[in-house]
Amino acid sequence: MKTREKILKSAWKLFAEKGFEDVSIRDVTQDADVNIASVSYHFGSKSGLIQEIVVEALVPMNKQRVILLKQAGDSVGGVEHVQIRDLIESFVRPVVCPEEYGGCSDMMARLMARYLIDRDYDVPMKVMDSFGDVYKIFSIAIRAQCPNVEPKKALEKLIFSTGAVFMFQSFSGLVAKATGNESALNIDDYLKDAVAFCEAGFKAE
Numbered sequence: 470m471k472t473r474e475k476i477l478k479s480a481w482k483l484f485a486e487k488g489f490e491d492v493s494i495r496d497v498t499q500d501a502d503v504n505i506a507s508v509s510y511h512f513g514s515k516s517g518l519i520q521e522i523v524v525e526a527l528v529p530m531n532k533q534r535v536i537l538l539k540q541a542g543d544s545v546g547g548v549e550h551v552q553i554r555d556l557i558e559s560f561v562r563p564v565v566c567p568e569e570y571g572g573c574s575d576m577m578a579r580l581m582a583r584y585l586i587d588r589d590y591d592v593p594m595k596v597m598d599s600f601g602d603v604y605k606i607f608s609i610a611i612r613a614q615c616p617n618v619e620p621k622k623a624l625e626k627l628i629f630s631t632g633a634v635f636m637f638q639s640f641s642g643l644v645a646k647a648t649g650n651e652s653a654l655n656i657d658d659y660l661k662d663a664v665a666f667c668e669a670g671f672k673a674e
Contacts, residue, residue, distance in 0.1 A: 473511045475501040477525065480518055485575040489519055489583060524595045526567075526576050531599035533563040533570040535606055548606060549613035554668045556610050558660060560603075560627050561634045561667070566656060581635060615672070630667035637663055 470478070479501035483492045494515050498505045512518040537559035542548035551559075563570065567577050584590060604624060611623040618626070638659065 472501075472503050472507050475503055476508060476511060476518065477521065480522055481525065481573070481576065484519070484522055484579060485573050488579055494518075520591075520593050522576075523580065524593050526572060526580055527596045528599045529570055529572060530563045530567065530577075531596075531603045534560055534603050536570075537562060538606055538610060542610070548610040551610050551614070553614050553671055554664055556607065556614065557627070557630050557667050557671060558664045560607065561631045561664065562660060564631055564635055565638050565660065578639065626671045630664075630671065633667055633670075634660070634663045 476497060480492075480497045483496055483500060494508050495505060497518070498508060508515070508518060512521060538548055538551065538556065541551045541555045541559055545551060563572075564577060564581075565574075567574055604620075607627065608620050608623065611618060611627075612620070615623065
């Protein structure tokens, strides 16, 4: 394995386990068994390394969103015929089920927390380009189902749905304790209920 890949593998593991702030460059290079100067050579700085991790986490997520919507469209004769509920699930499922496409739930949680804390954080251009691909195909599906919803408003509703679903997943343990029902969260049942809830809000004026 090349040095760059060793660094990324160790950084991914450590950042997912401990968070971005609690992991130093020295921690990463010791785990990867490489020279500390190699991080500067390949990524410029810790910030540059984090940016690359963001790309590795979010670009596949957005590709999975497109894949799921196209699959839903194939079953009904085109993305224009995908119902809002299936459209929302295609958008939110990759966030809460990243293992389905080789991602990591812990890393996704770390990234969500990072963006919540630092709202001015720069998003890598590769990630923005992948969001553009998502926006294009989802806009087609949304306009067909909700012709009176402006594209900007539709995107806001999708993002709101993602936040609502992710936050419930994150705090489901507290909900279970509060209700006295501490059984394990069934992801499919949970997604079904969460998406149905978001669907009602998506259709609201």
